[in-house]
Amino acid sequence: MRRERLFRNLLRLAAWLVGLNVLVISITLFWGASPTLRHFGLGFLWSSHWNPVTDEFGALPFLAGTLATSFLALALSLPLSLSMAILLGEFLRVGWLSNVFKSLVDLIAAVPSVIFGYWGLMVLVPLVREAEMWLMPLGQSVGIEIMPYGVGVLTASLVLAVMIIPNTAAIAREVLELVPRDLKEAAYSFGATRYEVVRSVIVPYARSGIFAGILLSLGRALGETMAVTMVIGNTNEMPANLFAPANTMASVIANELAEATTAIHYSSLVAVGLVLFLVTTVINFIGTYIIKKMTVQA
């Protein structure tokens, strides 16, 4: 009896510790960010000047960098991940080839992000630089300045696009498998082709689940630090175009936190972290909420 109670209390303690952890992180962020929030107010979000020398801090370049890389990555990866999900969820559900594909997708999720950054540096950066050299005259003729750095928003988006494939692909595949068999049979019995069944029965039915998977991918892209830091060029300015080097919220923190000498610089980096935390939390909540609702219905 006593051991029983002890055991239960231990479990409870562990659960509280985990919950408390999140709470402490949030409080720390708010507390650490408060000098900046008091000093700059909400203008911190709108200002595009980030200059540690003059103690001017605005988060807009990083907000822009994070949103640009994440959404571009999403746009680049969706055609691939959704095709993969439809293939594995409908056309190729069983068999060795299906297992190979599933394992490979899972493997992408298992690759440490520093390896992706490394791959980006070694492989993508030279390729992007080549492309930029080639595009430079074209850009000039329409007034867009393209510098062949190789690093920048586009390169970071490409790396992110590959990294987030497994999130969407795995979740979308699972919700596609939830589409009831009798609905598909009905559609096939009316002479629908595979394509028609996928387009007008399966995908509409799984739509909200696919959307949730996309949101979770987005959450991953927004928060990704290491790989992005390695290939984005780390420039504290609003990126002028996709080829320009920039910084994301995550990458500026990783770059500058250890070297922040003034209190307001440090606090501003924490404030950037707070913004990032809020954005990813909201997106993750929406995603998990939709998935939960879907699963209950099914």
Place this chain on the structure above:
Amino acid sequence: MVTTAMPQPVRPVRREQQAPAANPPAAPLPETAHVRTDNFSVYYHDHPAVNRVTLTIPAGKVTAIIGPSGCGKSTLLRAINRMNDFVPGARAEGQLWYCGQDVYGPNCDPVELRRRIGMVFQKPNPFPKSIFRNVAWAPKINGYRGDLEELVERSLRQAALWDEVKDKLDRSALALSGGQQQRLCIARAIAMQPDVLLMDEPCSALDPIATAHIEDLIDQLKTQYTVVLVTHNMQQAGRVSDRTAFMYLGELVEVDATDIIFTRPNNPRTQDYITGRFG
């Protein structure tokens, strides 16, 4: 998450090439035969679910297929529009003719075939769309060029559902009762303007009143369609069908006019089944 078993779009079930009767003889179809099988079998892996069945389904009549669970009646029904193509390991042998066309022959396109054969399933399975879009679904994907609204109304009227739903065509089909959903599924199948309607135990999920509705409906439908009805309810077969086929363990035991099957069947096993001695 629960994953349901899905129809696996497998390789099409092709008839095993039979001996050198290279060009199947232009089937000596009885004038009124709509679907005919000749020594037709369906195997799941090595197990024959339908075993050498030779059966003629006349046009414009209701043919009921009865028999105990697992006797192969649903498999035979689903063989007619090649729905077994989606079952892994299923394969057909022998011949099945639809309007003189060899359904398992190399020239049959199952997608084309299914467009001419409507199907109603055991469990009402409307799409999670509006009532209107459910009925309009098949005509739309099949490129119907006429007046879609008129077709939807006509189909719903034929399915005896129009008066109940005419004011809420844009509401979700899932809000309808089970019996209404099943009539909607019939309307959806009719809207495709098929000439054969396959019904796979269409009342097994319905209450007696809804069942009576569907049975009335089948009675009216046979003036325009050839109906093949699989049922485990013998009274139902007796009430609505013109001809009844009794299957047992994958084999066709007996087929005849319904009143003969139910009053003086030839085969003692039929006799035993319809009198409830087994099954």
